Amino acid sequence: MAGEGHSRMTVRCRADRGCGAAALMRDGTLTVVLTFLFAATATGDGNMGTGLKDSPHDFSRKQAITVGLCTFCHTPHRAGTTRLLWNHKLPAGTYSWKDVTETSGGTAYPTIKPEWGGPTKFCLSCHDGTVAIGDIYWWSGQAPAAPLNSDRAPDVVGDAIAMPGNHPVAMPYPYDRVPSTYNGVTTGSRVRVDTYKPRPELEGIPLYTDPGNGSVRAGGTVGRAGLECSSCHDVHNGPTVQDGDLLRGKGDGLCNKCHIR
């Protein structure tokens, strides 16, 4: 446990990410100790797989919001979209990978348009760094007066609407080793489907189905399956999470739940 906290700290608190405690301290020993405590308490690393409460996505943690556990993502009324009753402002831009056009197997990198219904777009509404985290559609009839309770801004995985360097998401998965069409893209002809697990769901990795109109639903379907951010991360910190990054399998375990390498 302690070793894990330590190694996480070095990843998490690089100065360019503005991790407060680590950025201010320059003494090695002191930094390690303090930052481990910071990471463990502030990000809920000690609460892996135990649900939303006290997880990185529990924004009710410090502020005097007593019913805000779901609010910054979902709302029962006046949601931005009925799909997922989404409450966080969605960016209007289209995401794309700009440095390459296809994977080595020949699958085209897609665009992720505002109308895409998969979870990825909802994650990016905070993790693309363009929309303020407290920018929501509804909270007691108005936007929250105080800024959202987060220890820091979310880590950014895309550079605004550019996705280079990111593992495929909103992309087809060769479910049952059959090429899929998903988000307008079809598994490339050079993809060695025998190097992919037929049904990652059997190991706790969710896949999604795009019936063809972007109205994405949970669960894979032969010929129509795809993966999203939520295939690797559980936003709600549910029981399959084994890592402070809300990952569904630890380290190499995660990768080999889909890949056979």
Ligand code: HEC
């Ligand atoms: C940080 C954002 C965030 C918070 C906070 C959050 N959710 Fe979600 N929720 C999502 C996203 C994104 C999805 C899309 C599916 C996925 O990623 O699993 C989702 C999907 C869902 C779904 C439908 C799909 C499913 O997994 O069954 C339900 C129900 C749900 N959330 C309930 C809740 C409740 C209840 C709370 C508060 C206790 C909550 N969520 C808090 C982001 C959030």
Ligand code: HEC
């Ligand atoms: C409402 C904004 C919001 C949404 C939506 C959201 N996140 Fe986050 N997320 C955050 C913030 C803010 C943090 C950092 C919390 C902290 O440490 O104080 C975070 C933390 C994380 C972390 C933990 C690592 C870290 O940087 O602390 C992961 C992984 C993550 N989010 C992935 C996702 C994924 C995947 C989705 C969609 C399924 C998602 N998030 C949706 C705001 C959001």
Ligand code: HEC
């Ligand atoms: C193929 C699996 C996979 C997919 C898909 C994936 N992630 Fe991750 N993500 C990881 C792993 C593994 C880490 C931990 C890497 C590390 O910290 O070295 C991570 C780390 C993160 C972090 C922590 C900050 C960081 O840079 O280390 C955030 C935030 C995050 N992911 C958000 C997302 C979002 C948003 C999406 C969708 C756009 C996404 N992830 C899709 C596997 C994935």
Ligand code: HEC
């Ligand atoms: C949910 C299933 C899933 C998980 C988990 C997963 N991958 Fe992938 N990965 C895919 C799919 C699908 C592709 C795209 C295959 C294609 O069509 O070319 C892919 C592609 C790749 C590629 C090839 C990119 C290229 O240009 O050809 C690499 C490398 C890769 N993944 C590494 C990883 C690593 C490392 C992890 C663990 C952090 C991981 N994957 C986890 C499904 C997954």
